[in-house]
Amino acid sequence: MADTDPRDGEREARLPRNLAAIEVHLRECVDIVERGHDAFFGPDFVNRYAAYAALIQVGNAVKDLPNGFRAAHPRVRWRALTYVRDEVGHIYGDSIDWEVVWAALVGDIPADLEAIVNVRAAL
Known part of the structure; x- marks a missing residue:
């Protein structure tokens, strides 16, 4: 339980707004991935910090989200999404490992977005 x-x-009371925000920010991450590896790692830092901010949000x-809601939707990797936020949100200075951020964006975020879209559609 x-x-x-x-x-x-x-x-x-904030559930619809929070789910919408999660979807928006995950879509932002997918958009950043679609720009490509070179755009992410290039000299312009904007894509890196946009992903950083989106993951924190x-x-x-x-x-x-209410604990019961998260428990009722176990196919969403809630703990992983908060873990990423905690990991990137508590890194200071030049110690951000952008390869780790990129790996999360490419490997996990598309499936997370699909899971959120499915949860929202079922409500």
Whole structure:
């Protein structure tokens, strides 16, 4: 049984907005991947930091979902999405491993987006 949180009532009210935000930010990540490896790793930092910001926003929105909702939708990698947010959100200075960020964008985010789209469609 999922842990209950006294804030879940407030989180329930924000559920549609948070799911929409998760989808938007995952789509942003997919868009960045579609620009290609060279655009991500090139001299222009904008794509890297756009992905960085999008991943943090996804994790923030996931953390604001009610625990019961996350438990009811186990096909979404909720824990992984918050983990990525925690990992990239607590790296300071020049220690961001952009290869790890790129690997997450390419390997995991498309499936995460599909899972979120399916959850939203089923509501």
